[in-house]
Amino acid sequence: MESKFDKLKMELKDLIRQGDLLYYSMANAQGQLSPESVKMFQEKDIEFPNFITEYDIWYSEALLVIKQIIPDRLADFVKQYKDEKRKEIDFLTYGISDYLLGLKTSRGGQAVSNQSAAIPKMQNQITILKSAQKRFESQLFDIKEVIQADIYDSELGAAKDLAKKGFARGAGAIAGVVLEKHLGHVCELHGLSTRKKHPSISDFYQLLKENEIIDTPKWRFIQHLGDIRNLCDHNKEREPTKEEVLELVEGVDKVIKTVF
Incomplete structure (x- = not known):
């Protein structure tokens, strides 16, 4: 019989996989995924999820995991979605919430940030979630x-x-x-x-x-x-x-x- 620990471990693994696919979907939509990578996904019959419609569900589930397993990284995880303390929107402060709105900013006629600025933020969220997996599987993890x-x-x-x-x-x-x-x-x-x-x-x-x-x-x-x-x-x-x-x-x- 599968233990609750094993079940949670598998659910976390699936959540990370879904996050990776969302990241590739975002990168592909912004033209930052190489043709070789796109071909590889096609050969493996892997379809990219719709980032706009599926990210919020993933974010809500991942948020609960971070909150439970590594609460000290919670603020950092949320900040990748939206920095509530930001004073202006530029490449560094552009968040995933801005991406979902299709937001673009410019200053003096020059582009300051666009949706591609959210790609590193999504990557950061996945990295934080993967650190939760390591914490979960570590012998030091408090079960x-x-x-x-x-x-x-x-x-x-x-x-x-x-x-x-x-x-x-x-x-x-x-x-x-x-x-x-x-x-x-x-x-x-x-x-x-x-x-x-x-x-x-x-x-x-x-x-x-x-x-x-x-x-x-x-x-x-x-x-x-x-x-x-x-x-x-x-x-x-x-x-x-x-x-x-x-x-x-x-x-x-x-x-x-x-x-x-």
């Missing part, structure tokens, strides 16, 4: 993310079984622990910390919202899950229902797959 995901899935599966068998409080407590651990780990990934010695779920999701890691709808969703968890752990006035606990379990499963 805690993969192992932890498997543990979370197992714990949430156990919580769901308990809830269905009528052990609502126990199931809710397990799901709550998973949620707290995950949010704490996300805060750690983003370098966020609280002064509290033993922070709670509410402390974590508040930190994430204040630092714009999660938006208001996600914040409210996690807050609701926290309320159900508190009902399971602390509220003695009434028993949590099976439906409430199952909602908690499914909600936590959604959070660990969408908040990172």
Whole structure:
């Protein structure tokens, strides 16, 4: 059976291959791919993807990989797409977002930059993504993310079984622990910390919202899950229902797959 680690490794490899093809597509569109290279792709029956329609999908997926594996390169990766701090558009500051708009600039009647200026930026993004692959495959890579995901899935599966068998409080407590651990780990990934010695779920999701890691709808969703968890752990006035606990379990499963 293929492990989650092997699956992620293959997905990253495919993402890099797609990035390479997008790069060649861009270079070919700008007339910077040699006839020999074009012939080689034709002989291998390899078609260039449509850069304009397919880049955004690739960028979104690659962005998540960079953010998870090598977050210290995230700003550099984004800068190749668009430099928000630039004061003018020239060959050095021209980004891939400009390429997608077909932007050309001139000064004093002389061309300053055109779409070919984005080619090195695409190459830089692929290089950064390939460094993520090396990091992923390195013996020094912390595979805690993969192992932890498997543990979370197992714990949430156990919580769901308990809830269905009528052990609502126990199931809710397990799901709550998973949620707290995950949010704490996300805060750690983003370098966020609280002064509290033993922070709670509410402390974590508040930190994430204040630092714009999660938006208001996600914040409210996690807050609701926290309320159900508190009902399971602390509220003695009434028993949590099976439906409430199952909602908690499914909600936590959604959070660990969408908040990172």
